[in-house]
Amino acid sequence: MTKPLHIGFIPLVDAAALIVAVDKGFCTEEGLDIRLVREVSWSNVRDKLNIGLFDAVHLLAPVAIASSLGLGHVKVAIAAPFNLGINGNAITVSPALHAAIMDEIDGDRFDPLVTSRAWARLVAKRRKAGVEPLTFGMTFPFSTHNYQLRFWMATGGVDPDEDVHLVVLPPPFMVDSITNGQVDAFCVGAPWNSIAVDRGVGHILHFVSDILERAAEKVLAVRQGWSEENPDVVTSLVRAASRAAEFIEQPGNRAEAAQILAQPERIGVDAEIIRRTLDGRLKISPDGTVRESSRYLLVGRQAVGRPDPVQAAWLYAQMARWKQTWVSPEAIKTAMAVFRPDLYDAALGTSGRLLKHGAIGAFAGPAFDPRDITGYLASFEIPRRLL
Amino acid sequence: MSAEPSPKIVIVDESPIRAAILEEGLREAGCSSVVRISGMQSLLARIYALDPDIIVVALENPSRDILEQMFQVSRAVRRPIAMFVDQSDAASIQASVDAGVSAYIVDGLKKERIKSILDLCVFRFNAFSRLQEELDRTKLALEERKVIDRAKGILMRLKGLTEEEAYGLMRSTAMREKKKIGEIAQSILTASELLK
Numbered sequence: 001m002t003k004p005l006h007i008g009f010i011p012l013v014d015a016a017a018l019i020v021a022v023d024k025g026f027c028t029e030e031g032l033d034i035r036l037v038r039e040v041s042w043s044n045v046r047d048k049l050n051i052g053l054f055d056a057v058h059l060l061a062p063v064a065i066a067s068s069l070g071l072g073h074v075k076v077a078i079a080a081p082f083n084l085g086i087n088g089n090a091i092t093v094s095p096a097l098h099a100a101i102m103d104e105i106d107g108d109r110f111d112p113l114v115t116s117r118a119w120a121r122l123v124a125k126r127r128k129a130g131v132e133p134l135t136f137g138m139t140f141p142f143s144t145h146n147y148q149l150r151f152w153m154a155t156g157g158v159d160p161d162e163d164v165h166l167v168v169l170p171p172p173f174m175v176d177s178i179t180n181g182q183v184d185a186f187c188v189g190a191p192w193n194s195i196a197v198d199r200g201v202g203h204i205l206h207f208v209s210d211i212l213e214r215a216a217e218k219v220l221a222v223r224q225g226w227s228e229e230n231p232d233v234v235t236s237l238v239r240a241a242s243r244a245a246e247f248i249e250q251p252g253n254r255a256e257a258a259q260i261l262a263q264p265e266r267i268g269v270d271a272e273i274i275r276r277t278l279d280g281r282l283k284i285s286p287d288g289t290v291r292e293s294s295r296y297l298l299v300g301r302q303a304v305g306r307p308d309p310v311q312a313a314w315l316y317a318q319m320a321r322w323k324q325t326w327v328s329p330e331a332i333k334t335a336m337a338v339f340r341p342d343l344y345d346a347a348l349g350t351s352g353r354l355l356k357h358g359a360i361g362a363f364a365g366p367a368f369d370p371r372d373i374t375g376y377l378a379s380f381e382i383p384r385r386l387l
Numbered sequence: 388m389s390a391e392p393s394p395k396i397v398i399v400d401e402s403p404i405r406a407a408i409l410e411e412g413l414r415e416a417g418c419s420s421v422v423r424i425s426g427m428q429s430l431l432a433r434i435y436a437l438d439p440d441i442i443v444v445a446l447e448n449p450s451r452d453i454l455e456q457m458f459q460v461s462r463a464v465r466r467p468i469a470m471f472v473d474q475s476d477a478a479s480i481q482a483s484v485d486a487g488v489s490a491y492i493v494d495g496l497k498k499e500r501i502k503s504i505l506d507l508c509v510f511r512f513n514a515f516s517r518l519q520e521e522l523d524r525t526k527l528a529l530e531e532r533k534v535i536d537r538a539k540g541i542l543m544r545l546k547g548l549t550e551e552e553a554y555g556l557m558r559s560t561a562m563r564e565k566k567k568i569g570e571i572a573q574s575i576l577t578a579s580e581l582l583k
Contacts, residue, residue, distance in 0.1 A: 139452070141455055169427070
């Protein structure tokens with residue numbers, strides 16, 4: 001048994017593989033002694049990893065990249081040997097905003113192109129009437145949520161920096177904030193969308209998998225230097241997490257997995273609500289309407305665990321698109337090198353050739369090519385003339 | 388402290404007592420402009436309105452993520468730099484995280500000045516933690532004391548012992564079983580509940 005590892009996480013369903021790996025004993029079987037520490041903010045998770053108080057963390061994929069590039073904070077090289085989740089977020093809007101968007105809908109209300117245009121028309125009307133822009137909550141400046149919201153809005157013709165207020169809120173505070181009117185909508189991971197629907201204060205407008213078919217969400221992150229000093233520990237961690245991810249995806253194990261995640265010191269909400277996320281069967285309206293998606297949150301299917309550097313490049317492109325950084329060939333290389341399929345393969349004896357799955361799959365814009373990020377971004381002028 | 392104008396400091400903390408302890412310390416150190424705020428509602432707008440040079444926030448406060456928005460380049464405010472004044476100063480960083488406090492500092496302040504303020508924050512946060520621990524220990528001790536008294540009463544009644552004998556019996560049992568006397572007392576209470 002090695003010395004205990006301290007691993008930080010935020011109470012979200014996409015920490016499932018990590019939590020189950022520990023609580024189901026898979027880590028112990030790999031010879032690891034893990035202390036899971038529930039954290040209150042992504043800033044804490046990042047900082048405690050950076051200074052070595054945590055050995056590994058459940059982390060927003062873009063934060064791992066931002067840290068490695070020194071964006072927004074100190075520069076610490078991060079390695080992500082395991083991808084904890086693909087997709088899993090949703091956009092939830094208040095009942096009033098939902099009704100207003102539905103009034104503008106012209107087509108399939110689950111088609112993000114249709115909703116983004118409806119939203120743009122609503123924004124244009126509100127602006128003409130001289131009313132204050134609406135407020136959307138998201139979880140962190142460097143977050144998939146931020147980029148997913150922006151991608152969706154911008155496609156319809158809404159400038160996320162001009163036409164709305166985008167504010168950061170920690171996930172557990174989203175539901176209260178939409179209840180007291182501090183935000184009109186939010187993009188957050190599970191289980192918080194479902195809780196808003198259950199309380200009658202929100203409608204799930206979109207699963208983010210409507211917007212992007214496949215987007216890396218959270219990674220298991222370690223300091224790059226640490227990964228070099230502790231290769232065996234990294235291998236054991238990847239094995240335990242991978243086993244847990246597969247365990248969770250077996251329909252027969254879902255009830256048990258949901259039960260483990262529901263514990264107060266883990267996510268601390270009803271197992272039934274967690275189960276909805278794992279099953280991809282979500283109540284989307286307070287009236288009980290249910291919507292299903294086989295891609296809502298991927299944990300242990302379709303080679304999710306294997307970090308895909310193309311995903312890292314796409315996230316980097318979003319940072320550049322929204323002026324958090326600028327495109328440079330060295331930075332692209334650094335961003336892609338954060339995702340470490342080599343460490344994953346070394347631990348599990350897999351190889352990339354056999355695990356090819358399409359990347360991104362956005363509902364609008366050209367296919368993403370990491371070799372031409374500048375060209376890709378040039379195609380994304382926000383069509384302001386619509387407003 | 389030097390004659391340069393005192394930096395404007397905002398303390399973001401949900402613990403009013405700790406915030407007050409910190410404010411007092413800062414004022415004693417010559418920082419005359421200290422404002423305490425709490426709650427998440429329009430936090431950024433309130434901070435922008437105060438336009439502080441230094442923001443001190445508890446690590447346990449989830450609002451930290453909200454503050455991260457201040458680092459976005461598109462913001463039309465003075466750009467604060469992170470809690471880590473100097474990346475190479477690992478000891479200060481460790482001390483501040485251990486104490487559970489972080490500070491965001493606007494670029495341009497003198498390093499020594501920042502360091503002395505940060506050290507003060509760390510010191511006061513640690514002092515508060517010690518107070519809190521002491522309070523918790525006292526509470527626990529009081530609880531344990533009550534349990535022991537009740538267990539003593541039960542022994543006296545059931546075995547016809549004097550108070551001293553009852554206490555002595557619990558203590559010798561505790562020593563023999565390598566347990567705390569409080570645990571033995573608790574077992575007596577549990578057993579007597581079961582046997583009622």
